[in-house]
Amino acid sequence: MWRFSISARVDPQTLPRLVAGFAQRAIVPHEMTMQIAGDTMRVDVAVSDLPPAQADIIAAKLRELFAVTAVVSAPCAAAVKPGQP
Known part of the structure; x- marks a missing residue:
């Protein structure tokens, strides 16, 4: 499991552009969170x-x-959620 921590200026196109960076490589992220400060x-x-x-x-x-x-x-250890093997 790899974790990417990304900082960016707030812009309406930032999140779609970030997601496209993975989608262009046929990668579906395991988890994605976003916060604005x-x-x-x-x-x-x-x-994964x-x-x-x-x-x-x-x-x-x-x-x-x-x-x-x-x-x-x-790289980071994959978290196992309750109910997952």
Whole structure:
């Protein structure tokens, strides 16, 4: 599991552009959350079964997007929710 933490300026097109960065690679995020504080949007995305090289490419592409100010990607342990094996 990889987690991407993305900071960006608040703009109506920011979230669709971020999602498109994954969709263009046929990746469906496991989890995605978004919060706005002032003029900054923070988006956290968790993706399962992603090779490290592909995670680096995705992070680099996200950094190129309009309004994105920072992207941090890191491997993380997959959380197991109650009722899941």
